[in-house]
Amino acid sequence: MLKSQLIPDQMGSYSNDDAIFLLRDISHAVKETKTEERESLIQSGVHYSEMLPVEYHPPEEYINLFHDTLKKYSKRIAVAIGVVAEQIIERKNVENLVLVSLARAGTPIGVLIKRYIQDKYKIAVPHYSISIIRGRGIDEKAIDFIFEHHPSAEIQVIDGWTGKGAITSELAEACKQYNTTHTNYIDDSLAVLADPGHCVDIYGTRDDFLIPSACLNLTVSGLVSRTVLNYEFMQEDDFHGAKYYKELADADLSNYYVDTISSNFREVEEPVAQELEQINREDKTPTWLGLKSIERIKSLYNIRNTHFIKPGVGETTRVLLRRIPWKILINPDHSNDLSHILFLAKERNVPIEEFRDMSYTCCGIIKEV
Numbered sequence: 610m611l612k613s614q615l616i617p618d619q620m621g622s623y624s625n626d627d628a629i630f631l632l633r634d635i636s637h638a639v640k641e642t643k644t645e646e647r648e649s650l651i652q653s654g655v656h657y658s659e660m661l662p663v664e665y666h667p668p669e670e671y672i673n674l675f676h677d678t679l680k681k682y683s684k685r686i687a688v689a690i691g692v693v694a695e696q697i698i699e700r701k702n703v704e705n706l707v708l709v710s711l712a713r714a715g716t717p718i719g720v721l722i723k724r725y726i727q728d729k730y731k732i733a734v735p736h737y738s739i740s741i742i743r744g745r746g747i748d749e750k751a752i753d754f755i756f757e758h759h760p761s762a763e764i765q766v767i768d769g770w771t772g773k774g775a776i777t778s779e780l781a782e783a784c785k786q787y788n789t790t791h792t793n794y795i796d797d798s799l800a801v802l803a804d805p806g807h808c809v810d811i812y813g814t815r816d817d818f819l820i821p822s823a824c825l826n827l828t829v830s831g832l833v834s835r836t837v838l839n840y841e842f843m844q845e846d847d848f849h850g851a852k853y854y855k856e857l858a859d860a861d862l863s864n865y866y867v868d869t870i871s872s873n874f875r876e877v878e879e880p881v882a883q884e885l886e887q888i889n890r891e892d893k894t895p896t897w898l899g900l901k902s903i904e905r906i907k908s909l910y911n912i913r914n915t916h917f918i919k920p921g922v923g924e925t926t927r928v929l930l931r932r933i934p935w936k937i938l939i940n941p942d943h944s945n946d947l948s949h950i951l952f953l954a955k956e957r958n959v960p961i962e963e964f965r966d967m968s969y970t971c972c973g974i975i976k977e978v
Contacts, residue, residue, distance in 0.1 A: 614743065615750055621738075622863050627720045628831065630712060631739045631751035635850035649978050661834050661852060666860055667825050670956075671930075673950045675829070675862065678821040679869055681946070686820065687873035689802050689813025690718070691881035692888060694725040696811050697765050697800055705731060707755060707762040707941060708736040712851065713830035714769035714923075717822050717867055718802050724871045729878075735759060740836035740849035743775050747783035748836075748849040749791075756793045768801050769820060772924045773903050773915065773949040774808030777895075805921045805969050806899030814884075817970040819949060822866060823923040826930065827865045834859055902967035906938065910974065913953035917975040920967070922950070928951035928973030935976035938964035947971060 618634035667675075697706070703726070710719030716738045723736040735758075739751035755762055768776060777799050784797035799809045805817035822829040834852040837843070843850050903918050912918060917935075919928045926949065928934050937954050939947060941963050950971055954961055964972070 615848060617751075617754070618853075620851070621716075621833050622715075622858065622861050623720060623831045623867075625737065626733075627723065628710070628716055629735075629737050629738050630716075630820065630831070630833060630851070631748065631754055631848055632712065632833070632836065633843065633848045633850045634853050635843065636787060636852045636854075652978055653970055661837060664827055664834065664854060664857070666857060667828055671824055672860075672950070674952065675821050675824040678824060679818050679866065682818065682821060683870050684720075684873045684877065685818070686802065686813075686870050688877045688880045688884055689739065690725050690870065691729075691796075691813075691874065692723045692878055692884045693718075693767075693800050693802060693811060693813040694722045695881065695885050696888075698726070698730070700798075700811070701763045701765060703730065703732055703734065705759070705761045705763045706734045707759050707764050708734055708767055708924055709737045709752075709755065709764050710736065710767040711741050712738040713827065713833050714822070715767045716830050716833070717863065718769050719767045720867045721846060721870055722800075724867065725874055728871070728874045738831075738833075739778060740838070740851070741783065742836060742838055742849070743779050745838050746779065746786065749787055750846070750848050751790075752787060752793075752795060754848075762793075764795050766795075766797075766799050768799055769822065770803040770921060770923045771806035771808050771812075771899065772919060772921050773900055774806045774895075774897060778809045783882045803921075803923075807895070807968065808895045808897050808899065810893040812888075812893075812894060817921050817943065817968075819922045819926065819946075824930075824949065825862065826927075827854055828857060828860050829862050831863045832861055844974065890916075898968045902969060902972075905966055906964070906972060906974075912974065917977060918977065919973040920969045921970060921972070922947070922970050925950055925973035926953070927969045928975060929957060929959065932973075933976045933978060934959045935974045936960045936962055936975065938962055938967070938972040940965055940967055940970055943970040946977070 740748040781797045800811035804812035839849040
């Protein structure tokens with residue numbers, strides 16, 4: 610096998626012990642697109658990965674929301690991390706295990722799983738964060754790089770949460786394509802912290818609650834942008850790209866976030882064992898329950914394309930932070946705290962409707978422009 614000459618750029622605010630981004634820094638080449646213009650371009654057919662949203666210095670309200678949510682849920686997240694990590698270890702040979710998170714929502718989750726394994730089992734497993742893009746696939750150059758450096762790698766792909774399951778499907782197709790054209794093999798299983806979409810079988814919980822990192826985007830994900838694939842200024846035989854926002858270093862909470870959650874690991878051994886026992890008694894087979902909910906919403910509200918529907922607390926938060934929302938659906942039968950959704954919706958004058966017939970706590974619908 611011909612050795613790759615690719616070397617990833619040093620980027621991100623995590624230490625290399627926590628995460629290595631296999632990305633090309635395109636900070637010099639790409640300019641952000643304002644929300645309204647970006648929405649119009651996406652809906653006219655431009656692929657979302659060809660441009661970046663404007664990344665703002667987080668307002669004080671968002672910072673407060675992040676801290677409140679982290680305080681409330683840090684132990685719950687620590688338990689879910691432990692549950693996911695233990696399932697990964699049950700399935701993989703930990704000596705050959707390589708964690709591969711999907712930048713950027715998956716990145717802090719990958720850091721936390723790595724830290725949990727280190728803390729409990731005293732094994733330092735490698736953790737890389739790479740790009741996958743809906744409709745464009747996974748970064749095969751990054752996968753090649755991993756196998757060059759870890760020839761016996763048993764890769765476990767990690768993300769933050771599931772929505773409709775688009776990334777689950779994208780990963781399955783990408784791995785199938787990679788395994789057909791390469792001698793190395795990559796497992797298409799996806800491990801997530803939360804699976805409200807019921808579309809994976811390695812998860813910490815299927816509850817739909819706010820993961821604090823959804824509040825702040827890059828300032829809790831290593832100061833790295835969404836990943837970009839645009840051959841106008843990128844080379845086809847290179848890593849996927851991203852922008853490294855060093856200028857937001859004073860607002861960076863990436864390490865504070867993972868430090869706060871990982872500080873709970875020693876205290877959650879018993880609840881992790883209890884949750885793991887419960888999950889192992891369940892039928893974990895994906896039912897794609899969430900996608901069925903989406904089809905009902907699409908039909909009822911006469912929505913042209915399911916791309917306009919963003920289900921779950923995390924995705925709804927993102928719609929309110931960086932898209933043009935039409936309305937927010939809230940399931941009154943779910944008891945999770947949605948104060949941040951109500952706050953953001955009020956701030957942006959977005960109407961809220963009750964909708965019970967879905968597996969999610971809430972759902973954001975993007976306005977067609």
